[in-house]
Amino acid sequence: MSKALALTALCIAVGTARAAGPDVPVELHHRLQRSDAAQAQDVAITLDACGGAYDARLVALLVERRVPATIFITKRWLDRNPVAVRELRAHTELFELQNHGMAHVPAVVGSTRRLYGMAGEPDVAHLETEVTVAGDAIRQVTGQTPTYFRGAGAAYDAVAVKTIEGLGYRIAGFSVNADAGATLPATAVAARLRGVKPGDVVIAHMNKPTSGTAAGFAATLPELQQRGYRFVTLSQTRLVPQ
Template sequence: MITPARRLTAVCALGAALTACGTAPAPQAPQTVRRPALTAPSPPPTLAPGPAGLTPVFRHGPRTRGRTVALTFDADMTAGQGGRAAAGERFDNPRLVAALRRLKVPATVFMTGRWAEEYPAQARAIGRHPLFEVANHSYSHYAFTDDCYGLPALPRKRMRADIDRAFAAFREAGVRKIVPYFRFPGGCHDRRVLKALVPAGVTVVQWDVVSGDAFATDADAVAQQVLDEVRPGSVVVMHCTRSAAPTTERAVRRIVPKLRERGYRFVRVSELIGAVVR
């Protein structure tokens, strides 16, 4: 006869691997799912101020690190051209942007704040597309020096505010990929201005290849000028303004395949600057 005490001992022996005899199963600690840590994207590269403490100026990338070239497009519109836009003049160029996307060409668009205000949907689309980055071309497209292609001149005390206002206009339009690069209207600057803009924390971007597309009527001539002058690391200046540069889209459609045949790779300005600071 198996006594109750022996029966209890046997049952405990069978269940000892799972639970302590006479107790409820111990609760299992919840398993923590480990997710990879999220890292913030690296900020766009910039150049350090020069020995004289001036705002740095970038003109082209390395000549000996592969065949790279940056196409840049100035989206120009001055603060005083709102009436002309209201009357039907087009300062945008959606066909050019569509061509760049179709050709899969990365590009840097130097946009004025006034342009972003006039065409916020286009500014937002450019600034959210992975091929493009948006840089600062001032708010007003007024000159930062005297005697600059007939542009109205900004007083020195308003220069920093004009740059800040452009960045604010980009954010208001919903532009996401904004880079801390600045291009002077007309490219006009001097030592005095470079010193005044140091607090803005921008890298000035000029160019080494002038496309000649402004007010041009011959797309083949524009394309040939670029093809003749491009070198490894070049920064090409063109325009994203239909009324003032009507041939740019056609020129780009010729330039891109020709340069690719020569082994060139298209990059944004940030990649060229990154190659310099590495």
């Protein structure tokens, strides 16, 4: 593990994102702003569609239980999954589509930069293309300009944060990592979801249908709804640093 990644892992371990110098990618940890009583029980579920396939079981569960979610899609995933895109668009009352980049290249800038084994962007111009091309593709599908961006790997260096925000996006952090990149079994996903508290922003994945993610959500969503949580999309709320 590189020094940068070791430090990132440390930041994750202590549950905080901290300024660690301009070149070190850090996760951004956000919660929901709660400025009135109506927002007291708000929780946001965010699902990334990095590439690959479509977890139809997870989306069907959200539809069945009427749970809104913010879906971060790449242009690559969008191009490969037209049927899935139509299904999501059939439920605009539940799902909003936001920007996860063109080709799932991490938002770290420099020819030798890597994040979780993925090569970063060689320069700022490539990062701008990653963001804007995906944004244009999403706008073509939805008729709306996406307002939130989440980079591949959900960590960013300082140059990337400045570039993405300069393009008019807010970066979508999170506070509960529910499926660790869709690598966890259903029991572990369920355990993490049971720990969700009001104000949390949950990150999980909807591009790996063989993962334990959908089953983990199926095991816990009824319980979270019984607690009285109100699920919101990111455009219905504001994010604040954790």
